[in-house]
Amino acid sequence: MLNIALPKGRLGEKVYDILERAGYPCEAIKANGRKLIFENSEQGIRYFWVKPSDVSIYVERGAADIGIAGKDILLEYTPDVYELLDLKIGKCRMAVAAKKGFRDDGRKTLKVATKFVNITKKHYSGISRDIDIIKLNGSIELAPILGLSDVIVDIVETGSTLRENDLDVVETIVPISARLIANKASFKFKTKEIENLVQGVRLQIAEND
């Protein structure tokens, strides 16, 4: 039995569609309800919905053999897992944004508001810039508007939220997309099952391309 952690929400539904087309259907998952676990014993798979930022935890701790997580989560939490495939969906980018016209003259510590503390630290230590990190859990765009921070580090998809709030992307840190990850120990003992699933998904992604 392969346990698969899907991220709740639109991305998870897209991923399920790919898995279904790859030969891993589970009809019950499409019914609206509060159920969290769905099993197709014939195919030997069990799906479960988890909060997107928790997928990597389920996989790293072996509760799920494989899962689909955004690259942002993988970069932020660096779980000890295999990253087997780029699904090329859920595409966006991790970027630095600031109020229109903002210029970092490097003369004082840069105040950065973000949900992604580790990615931010790594980015700025890579360019030796002294920063003050302000960890926020949502509505990051507010921070520079209210003067809480100089810039923000956040996920940018279309950029419309930024535009509506008079913010601009200053620089892109890294492109993000959904990745298929696997628990290292599960991969050792369920090699064939995981390989077959990865190959099926790979073919679907190639078709979508």
Add this chain to the structure above:
Amino acid sequence: MFDYKLLKSEELAVFKLRALYRSYGYLPFKMSKFEDYDLYARNKDFLVSDRVITFNDTDGRLLALKPDVTLSIIKNTKNTGDKQKVYYNENVYRVSGSTGQFKELLQTGIECIGNIDIADIFEVVLLASRSLSTVSEDYVLDISHMGIVTAALSEATSDKSLKKHIMQLIAEKNSHEISEICRQNGIPEDKADVLVSLSRMYGDRCTVLERLSRICPESAQSALLELRQLDSLLTSSGIGDSVRFDFSVVNNMKYYNGIVFKGFLSGICEGVLAGGEYDNLLESMRISSRGIGFALYLDLLVELDRPGSEYDVDVLLLYSQDCAPEMLVAKKAELIASGKSVYSSTEIPEKLTYRETIKLD
């Protein structure tokens, strides 16, 4: 009357592994709980976590609760080239990845240092495999060779941080990003292909060796030969498919240069055994020898423990204050002699579960 079922998985493992290592001529190595902090400060990258519990000794020296055993064994190695084969059971103190707090972890392992040859390397790998099979027959030991990985990286780039990044991607089997990074950094396609192939190279030893021989860099031919010799010795010793080659097993190239390996047990979500050849570490400590060893993380075996019995004890022996102590002692001894576990009390304990109650008036 000794009941092995009473032993926890890790206790049973310590017991059996000691006998295994002794039978191969490894001698016990007992060390102090504390080490000079300086030893770890100088070799920070070798440690799994760079955070160490430190304190001052009565003379002001800064000491540490040891976070690692290998460094202590090497420190006590004489630079004569004489072969030293030791095993240990020691507690180490490290920050746990999940909680971010210090934990006491029990490790057992072996080290073989000196003028070692392929027979010694084989013996260490064999003992790693036997250590795993001692705990559970459902195990996998993955072997890689740092000589091959570092040669492929050196042929692709001389940029140290890029090498480190690509090595991390190999450890993740992240072939899609290796291709992308190589393209962004102008690494020639043929060199990039070797790195991508390495990240995907795993499986039974025979198949991997055949695929490896097609892409192995010229500068790593001696490493390839070592893997072939190892495979041949493992095969002739009847070691089958549980011991595989997998190039996603990598370790810090500053210290590890030869064969590296990682062991997994079915039912445990992370690697339980890790080891390899660390000549570069010895060189950095000015010891001109070769060294190879491994550690088995016994604390992880708790996941394999059998579910406990439904009852804490077989018999709750209730006695009144008026009961003659001689009678109580005799009754309890009689029950224990019949193979039962007995808890005696004047009152019914709140949380204890018991199969039957016997009252003594």
